[in-house]
Amino acid sequence: MAKHVLRLVAVAYVLFLLVLPVMLIIWRTFGDGLAPFAEALTSPSALHAFKVTLTVAGWAVVANTVFGVGTALLLVRHEFPGKRLLGAFIDLPMAVSPVVVGLALILVYGRFSPFGGLLESWGIQVIFSTPGMVLATVFVALPLVVRAVVPVLEELGDEQEQAAHTLGASRLQTFLRITLPGIRWALGYGIVLCLARSLGEYGAVAVVSGRLVDQTQTLTLFVEERFQNFDQPAAFAAATALALIAVVTLLLTKLLRPKDRIDGN
Amino acid sequence: MTAITVRPARRLAGGTAAGLGVAVLYLSLIVLIPLAAVVWRSADEGPGYFWRSVTTPDAWAALTLTIGASALVALINLVMGTAIAWVLVRDRFPGRAVLDTIIDLPFALPTIVAGLVLLALYGPQSPLGINLAYSRAGVVLALLFVTLPFVVRTVQPVLLELDAEMEQAAASLGAGPFQIFRRVILPNLIPAMLSGTALAFTRAIAEFGSTVLISGNLPFKTQVAAVNIFSQIEGDNTTGAAAISTVLLVVALVALISLDVLQRWGSRRG
Numbered sequence: 001m002a003k004h005v006l007r008l009v010a011v012a013y014v015l016f017l018l019v020l021p022v023m024l025i026i027w028r029t030f031g032d033g034l035a036p037f038a039e040a041l042t043s044p045s046a047l048h049a050f051k052v053t054l055t056v057a058g059w060a061v062v063a064n065t066v067f068g069v070g071t072a073l074l075l076v077r078h079e080f081p082g083k084r085l086l087g088a089f090i091d092l093p094m095a096v097s098p099v100v101v102g103l104a105l106i107l108v109y110g111r112f113s114p115f116g117g118l119l120e121s122w123g124i125q126v127i128f129s130t131p132g133m134v135l136a137t138v139f140v141a142l143p144l145v146v147r148a149v150v151p152v153l154e155e156l157g158d159e160q161e162q163a164a165h166t167l168g169a170s171r172l173q174t175f176l177r178i179t180l181p182g183i184r185w186a187l188g189y190g191i192v193l194c195l196a197r198s199l200g201e202y203g204a205v206a207v208v209s210g211r212l213v214d215q216t217q218t219l220t221l222f223v224e225e226r227f228q229n230f231d232q233p234a235a236f237a238a239a240t241a242l243a244l245i246a247v248v249t250l251l252l253t254k255l256l257r258p259k260d261r262i263d264g265n
Numbered sequence: 266m267t268a269i270t271v272r273p274a275r276r277l278a279g280g281t282a283a284g285l286g287v288a289v290l291y292l293s294l295i296v297l298i299p300l301a302a303v304v305w306r307s308a309d310e311g312p313g314y315f316w317r318s319v320t321t322p323d324a325w326a327a328l329t330l331t332i333g334a335s336a337l338v339a340l341i342n343l344v345m346g347t348a349i350a351w352v353l354v355r356d357r358f359p360g361r362a363v364l365d366t367i368i369d370l371p372f373a374l375p376t377i378v379a380g381l382v383l384l385a386l387y388g389p390q391s392p393l394g395i396n397l398a399y400s401r402a403g404v405v406l407a408l409l410f411v412t413l414p415f416v417v418r419t420v421q422p423v424l425l426e427l428d429a430e431m432e433q434a435a436a437s438l439g440a441g442p443f444q445i446f447r448r449v450i451l452p453n454l455i456p457a458m459l460s461g462t463a464l465a466f467t468r469a470i471a472e473f474g475s476t477v478l479i480s481g482n483l484p485f486k487t488q489v490a491a492v493n494i495f496s497q498i499e500g501d502n503t504t505g506a507a508a509i510s511t512v513l514l515v516v517a518l519v520a521l522i523s524l525d526v527l528q529r530w531g532s533r534r535g
Contacts, residue, residue, distance in 0.1 A: 002442075003356060006348055007352050007356050009345075010345075010351075010352040010353075011360075013345055014364060018367060018371065018413065019367065020386055021383050021410075022374075024382065024386050024392070067288065067291050070284055070287070071288045073284075074281070074285055074288055078285075080281070086288070086292075089292055089297065090292070093296060094467075095517040095520075096300065096514065097470075097471035097472070097490075097491045097494070097510070098376075098473050098474070098491070099473050099491040099492075099494045100300075100303060100494065101299075102498070103498055103506050103507065104299030104302060104510075105299050106498070106503070107302040107303060107306055107503065107507070108298055108302050113302075139299075142292075171280065196373050199375070200374065200376070202375055202376050202474035203376070203473035207495065207498060220375050220378070220474070223375075223377050227381060227478060235381065236385075239378045239382070242374070242375050243374060243382070246370060246373035246374040246375070247370070249373045250366060250367070251366075253369070253373075
């Protein structure tokens with residue numbers, strides 16, 4: 001009896017908090033068929049928002065993947081003073097509000113700061129422009145690749161790498177032939193998480209982008225702006241597109257996760 | 266010990282030093298210097314100005330609402346998250362695997378979308394007839410949505426690894442189901458439950474996107490701290506925004522340090 005009550009409570013909680021709201025938005029979007037959905041997402045503003053989102057997320061994922069793999073290797077394979085501190089700093093972005101991220105970047109890279117002013121005099125505008133949005137996205141998604149790769153690197157050990165080294169392989173060869181294949185599933189998992197976080201970032205990008213319609217507007221900003229301007233169909237369509245991306249992400253991570261366990265063992 | 270100290274010296278001389286330099290530079294330019302700039306700016310006009318910025322009526326109302334709502338949300342997560350983890354591990358029913366998968370959806374779903382979907386079901390056009398828009402209950406709902414996975418995902422693995430023999434031993438010695446839960450299972454789960462709760466709390470105090478649409482951002486009523494910071498930035502009061510940001514950073518840091526202490530305490534006991 002108690003078992004059934006608990007099951008009912010748990011399922012009802014998730015149903016009303018999570019499942020029904022998401023289903024309702026998908027239902028409202030597709031209620032009148034696919035045509036309005038396609039139409040809302042192919043308006044010039046929506047297409048532009050897609051483009052901005054993909055550009056920003058693309059750069060952020062590349063930057064965080066390179067940094068993530070490099071830092072994971074440093075943390076696992078090397079000893080150096082301040083290692084624990086570096087590990088703690090990498091997790092820091094998780095505890096920072098997206099709005100604070102935006103403010104932090106404005107204070108350093110904004111036009112009225114010394115550094116931002118210097119960049120501006122070289123013709124590089126960071127805030128209210130793509131570089132600032134990439135920085136904000138890199139910030140919020142920073143720990144994801146590192147944290148996905150570190151446990152698998154630890155489990156793999158470095159015996160194979162050392163063997164390759166003894167047999168005359170260069171550092172690059174060792175990395176490409178031994179390390180990378182060993183971590184590929186975990187890396188894929190980290191990249192998928194990082195991409196999803198980057199496509200979906202709202203708060204930090206809202207602050208640094210200046211929210212200029214058709215210029216720095218990403219898809220998440222488009223959802224908010226369309227909703228506030230009483231254009232519900234467009235807001236719902238873009239929200240559904242983002243929700244579908246989230247569901248695909250979820251299934252991908254589900255697929256990638258068990259395999260890295262097998263790889264690791 | 267000597268072997269460990271000799272190796273890094275050899276490796277640091279190679280490409281490691283360069284790699285470390287690049288990593289630290291990257292982290293500094295993107296995370297550390299900007300965050301330090303926030304704290305620096307908050308102290309720019311002296312402690313008096315800092316205190317006045319934090320205690321202006323609207324900022325203070327936003328901060329107390331945020332911390333109060335986050336504490337409530339953390340508490341609800343402590344109970345519901347543990348219950349869901351329990352059902353996922355110990356119960357068998359059709360659809361359990363689906364439930365297990367969708368628990369992570371709040372991590373993948375953009376926060377602005379989370380706010381929009383909640384507003385669709387619990388807003389003015391609610392098919393259920395429940396309207397929580399522009400109310401504090403709406404804020405709590407949004408925070409519950411985005412923090413759902415934390416306690417579930419910290420408790421679940423511990424519950425999976427729990428030794429069934431202990432429970433069988435307790436049962437054979439005459440303990441009832443409630444006694445077994447309270448005396449055998451709960452003590453093993455508490456560290457994981459508390460760390461999940463601490464993570465949910467830090468996430469909740471930082472939350473912005475999901476509360477924007479459903480709360481209506483009414484100052485003194487439903488405006489959370491992140492939204493207050495946002496409106497101060499828009500109003501060009503970056504020093505005030507930095508002061509409130511610093512308070513949020515400190516609260517998050519305190520929660521995370523307590524989490525670290527809890528985990529050590531937990532691993533010592535385990």
